[in-house]
Amino acid sequence: MAVMEMKEAINQALKEEMTRDEKVFILGEEVAEYNGAYKVTKGLLDQFGPKRVIDTPISEAGFAGLAVGAAMMGLRPVVEFMSFNFSLVAMDQIISNAAKMYYMSGGLYNIPMVMRGPNGAGPRVSSQHSHNMESVFAHFPGLHVMSPSNPKDAKGMLKSAIRCNDPVVFLENELSYGMKDEVPDGEFLVPIGKGDIKREGTDVTIIAWARMMSLAKTAADELAKEGIHAELLDPRTLKPLDMPLIAQSVRKTNRVVIVEEGHFFCGLGAQIADNIYTELFDYLDSPIIRIAQSENPMPYAANLEAATLPSVAKIVNAAKHVSYNV
Amino acid sequence: MASVKNEVPTIAKDKMLEMLEKMLNIRHFEEASIKAYQQKKIAGFLHTYIGQEAVGVGTLAHKQPQDAVVTTYRCHGLSLALGLPPKAGMAELFGRVTGCARGKGGSMHFFDKQHNFLGGHGIVGGQFGVGIGAAFKSNYDEDNAVSFIFFGDGATVQGTFHECFNLAALWDLPAIFICEDNQYGMGTACTRAIANTVIASKAEAYGCKGYTLNGMDLHEVHDRMRDIVKEVRSTRRPVLVHMKTYRYFGHSVSDAGAYRSKEEVDSYKARDPILAISRELIDGKSITEDEFKNLQKKIKNQIQEAVDFADESPEPPLEELTQHVYMDEVGNA
Ligand SMILES: Cc1ncc(C[n+]2csc(CCOP(=O)(O)OP(=O)(O)O)c2C)c(N)n1
Ligand SMILES: [Mg+2]
Numbered sequence: 001m002a003v004m005e006m007k008e009a010i011n012q013a014l015k016e017e018m019t020r021d022e023k024v025f026i027l028g029e030e031v032a033e034y035n036g037a038y039k040v041t042k043g044l045l046d047q048f049g050p051k052r053v054i055d056t057p058i059s060e061a062g063f064a065g066l067a068v069g070a071a072m073m074g075l076r077p078v079v080e081f082m083s084f085n086f087s088l089v090a091m092d093q094i095i096s097n098a099a100k101m102y103y104m105s106g107g108l109y110n111i112p113m114v115m116r117g118p119n120g121a122g123p124r125v126s127s128q129h130s131h132n133m134e135s136v137f138a139h140f141p142g143l144h145v146m147s148p149s150n151p152k153d154a155k156g157m158l159k160s161a162i163r164c165n166d167p168v169v170f171l172e173n174e175l176s177y178g179m180k181d182e183v184p185d186g187e188f189l190v191p192i193g194k195g196d197i198k199r200e201g202t203d204v205t206i207i208a209w210a211r212m213m214s215l216a217k218t219a220a221d222e223l224a225k226e227g228i229h230a231e232l233l234d235p236r237t238l239k240p241l242d243m244p245l246i247a248q249s250v251r252k253t254n255r256v257v258i259v260e261e262g263h264f265f266c267g268l269g270a271q272i273a274d275n276i277y278t279e280l281f282d283y284l285d286s287p288i289i290r291i292a293q294s295e296n297p298m299p300y301a302a303n304l305e306a307a308t309l310p311s312v313a314k315i316v317n318a319a320k321h322v323s324y325n326v
Numbered sequence: 327m328a329s330v331k332n333e334v335p336t337i338a339k340d341k342m343l344e345m346l347e348k349m350l351n352i353r354h355f356e357e358a359s360i361k362a363y364q365q366k367k368i369a370g371f372l373h374t375y376i377g378q379e380a381v382g383v384g385t386l387a388h389k390q391p392q393d394a395v396v397t398t399y400r401c402h403g404l405s406l407a408l409g410l411p412p413k414a415g416m417a418e419l420f421g422r423v424t425g426c427a428r429g430k431g432g433s434m435h436f437f438d439k440q441h442n443f444l445g446g447h448g449i450v451g452g453q454f455g456v457g458i459g460a461a462f463k464s465n466y467d468e469d470n471a472v473s474f475i476f477f478g479d480g481a482t483v484q485g486t487f488h489e490c491f492n493l494a495a496l497w498d499l500p501a502i503f504i505c506e507d508n509q510y511g512m513g514t515a516c517t518r519a520i521a522n523t524v525i526a527s528k529a530e531a532y533g534c535k536g537y538t539l540n541g542m543d544l545h546e547v548h549d550r551m552r553d554i555v556k557e558v559r560s561t562r563r564p565v566l567v568h569m570k571t572y573r574y575f576g577h578s579v580s581d582a583g584a585y586r587s588k589e590e591v592d593s594y595k596a597r598d599p600i601l602a603i604s605r606e607l608i609d610g611k612s613i614t615e616d617e618f619k620n621l622q623k624k625i626k627n628q629i630q631e632a633v634d635f636a637d638e639s640p641e642p643p644l645e646e647l648t649q650h651v652y653m654d655e656v657g658n659a
Contacts, residue, residue, distance in 0.1 A: 124370035128448035300432025301421035
């Protein structure tokens with residue numbers, strides 16, 4: 001175990017997988033000579049050379065498409081989007097090619113490809129640079145979607161993603177890259193589709209992922225002071241969802257708050273809530289409350305940005321509400 | 327395609343002074359914005375135009391009121407060159423309701439309807455469609471406008487550049503594609519990103535004309551662009567103008583710029599257009615040293631006023647959070 005930042009944990013996963021399998025290579029803007037726009041790929045060029053660590057021009061559709069073709073022919077590309085905002089430029093390649101290829105070729109061509117990079121709000125980067133993409137990608141069959149909330153999970157999840165024979169969208173957060181925690185040395189895998197209880201509790205299940213788990217933890221601390229014991233559930237993989245784990249927790253607490261950074265309408269939380277209503281209706285003592293980003297593009301102004309995003313206070317409030325404790 | 331520096335200044339003294347003032351205005355605005363960023367009054371990304379002033383000022387000197395302009399996130403300089411009041415720009419950077427986009431857009435998204443400034447755009451290549459759309463409108467309404475579409479060297483390898491240039495050529499859209507080639511897209515030298523760095527030659531692929539200009543030379547930019555704008559206004563054919571320029575600071579304030587040498591940066595600073603033009607005007611006795619100093623002082627004061635104005639302005643009221651998502655109220659919301 002070593003204590004390291006989230007970006008170092010991701011870096012370690014990349015290095016280990018590139019060492020393990022020479023078919024793995026990484027490409028993206030500024031990943032090589034600049035060591036990554038957020039330094040996630042630091043040292044990769046030095047260790048693996050320009051054949052496997054490749055700086056691309058600003059041509060997202062082109063290099064994402066290239067990765068799909070390379071994957072069809074047996075390589076295992078890791079595509080870094082400098083941020084997932086720019087994945088929108090490559091959307092056709094991701095949705096119409098990567099996600100559909102295995103199925104529409106009748107199982108002839110699978111796409112062992114990872115697309116990774118920061119997702120969601122950065123600090124004050126306004127409307128075109130703050131997209132949360134999980135709900136969009138999770139909509140399409142053919143893609144897995146993963147999003148770690150801490151350094152340890154990030155390492156284990158990314159290693160599994162790289163070994164997966166299907167395309168995986170791996171969503172990180174710029175605002176969490178500096179988060180520090182203990183990370184296991186060497187081989188450590190978090191299986192795709194396995195969630196995790198981050199804190200046991202009895203009164204309410206708070207489902208949150210990625211950066212939202214940090215907010216949920218603070219909220220749980222505050223709730224504990226008032227005698228409400230929240231269970232914190234991190235699905236980690238957003239598609240497929242770990243429904244057995246969710247069911248186990250809901251059966252225990254009978255109350256649910258779902259927190260996501262993305263927009264409310266058609267947000268992933270709506271799908272999770274629907275799954276719970278369908279499978280666990282009889283176990284609920286209260287309607288589920290969803291906390292999500294408000295229904296407006298991200299504004300630049302500090303006060304409006306804060307009002308747009310989920311907050312600890314909003315989570316605490318929601319937890320009290322479902323506990324009929326306001 | 328390349329041109330030689332004009333021997334005789336062809337620009338009237340008043341015009342030169344006006345352009346010098348505009349360049350100084352941009353330079354001091356950007357310097358003040360960097361300072362305010364360090365004081366944490368501005369957040370997010372901040373991409374300055376310092377070093378590239380001659381391109382914007384020399385080109386937009388030929389903009390007529392009906393013309394449209396669109397650019398990247400590096401948008402402060404062009405807005406100011408068009409006449410955006412520094413107060414409205416600085417307040418936008420501070421995220422205040424008095425800003426040119428009511429504090430909602432921030433550094434990358436300046437807009438100014440009065441000057442048909444269709445925005446600073448954050449996605450590389452995202453503005454091409456907007457620019458040719460404005461050119462399309464001009465043909466539609468027969469208003470004799472042209473469209474100024476600014477973009478970086480890094481954007482020439484995005485699909486949208488090629489799609490939009492083809493559309494403009496196919497449909498005779500009066501679009502002036504101006505590549506501000508500062509030789510880097512973030513930390514990537516253009517030779518590592520662009521297979522053919524003779525940017526102007528890309529126009530030939532679409533049966534159009536391309537020009538290469540020294541973007542550090544205000545005379546050259548101003549004089550050549552006068553002819554080019556005139557040409558596009560009458561022929562309604564798109565052109566591609568390759569402006570060789572340089573940014574003195576990092577890509578944005580967070581970029582230390584380790585990928586370029588100090589010598590390289592200094593070699594461009596030695597050709598600084600503000601330095602060159604002020605010297606020329608002083609040497610030619612168009613203005614005295616003192617008059618130049620006073621001009622600088624006047625502009626610095628104006629920028630300080632803009633900073634104070636921004637600082638004192640209120641944030642947008644919370645009611646504005648979901649305002650401007652849609653214009654029409656529909657349904658039962
Ligand atoms: C589609 C897209 N990909 C990546 C980015 C991140 N990015 C912002 S600016 C930039 C470099 C652009 O360079 P260039 O076009 O030369 O313009 P300059 O910044 O030099 O003016 C990059 C990669 C982006 N904003 N949009
Ligand atoms: Mg550039």
